[in-house]
Amino acid sequence: MQKESPKESKTKPKTEPKKKTRISFRQILVILALPIWAAAIILFSQYLIAYALYFLIGYERLSTPVWTTLANALVYSLSLFLIIFLPHKILKKSLPSREELGLKNLPTWIDIGLAIAGFIIYFILATVLIQLFSIFPFFDASEAQDVGFNVLNSGLDRLVAFVALVIVAPVFEEIIFRGWLYGKLRDKIPKRYSLVLSILITSLTFALLHGQWNVGVNVFAMSIVLCALREITGTIYSGILLHILKNGIAFALLYIVNIGF
Secondary structure, three states: OOOOOHHHHHHOOOOOOOOOOOOOHHHHHHHHHHHHHHHHHHHHHHHHHHHHHHHHHOHHHHOOHHHHHHHHHHHHHHHHHHHHHHHHHHOOOOOOOOOOOOOOOOOOHHHHHHHHHHHHHHHHHHHHHHHHHOOOOOOOOOOOOOOOOOOOOOHHHHHHHHHHHHHHHHHHHHHHHHHHHHHHHHHHOOHHHHHHHHHHHHHHHHHHOOOOHHHHHHHHHHHHHHHHHHHHHOOOHHHHHHHHHHHHHHHHHHHHOOOOO
């Protein structure tokens, strides 16, 4: 038998082991647990804060814009703590870094440009999806969304509602959904399926938590674009700006121009 020369043996390519592409049962459980955990904590926080403030200050004061804004801020803050920080404290693991949450560095002019371009794409996609869903009898595209602020009688009322809907909600929701949840899914799902499944699971979870068919379809379309922006930039800054732009336009139409939608 002819032996290989040392030179030939060194240059001969080594066969690499095949990478696993199938999703194991354990991975499936982890993938399902992530959105369920996020959704459950948000719902738990909403009920906990609502009932706590109801017993402390009563329904009449709780329904005012100032207290509604405070309640929203408390719900988001508690949700963020329980979803992101509590598991790491219990499991004694290091907290997620700013980079893992999509918050590395600072926003740039590119983020602003991408947010505007992303808004146009989102608007087109949402319009198409809403038209498609309109063929179903259970889907009412004109159903009004309950945002928690029914009557705004003064400038102060509008200001606090603006802060809650246009600033607080986009920032916290982007950190939780496109920051933590999307980042975790991208890390846990095998690379072959990671991008598509991460976008779909994140967007579906985000849509279901809005509780209405028409709103859910709309924000599902927006979430697809927001996830794409996270993928392109590596951060959630352009997503936050797009979300603020979308909520800001909706706020202006609903509370300033007085167009119900």
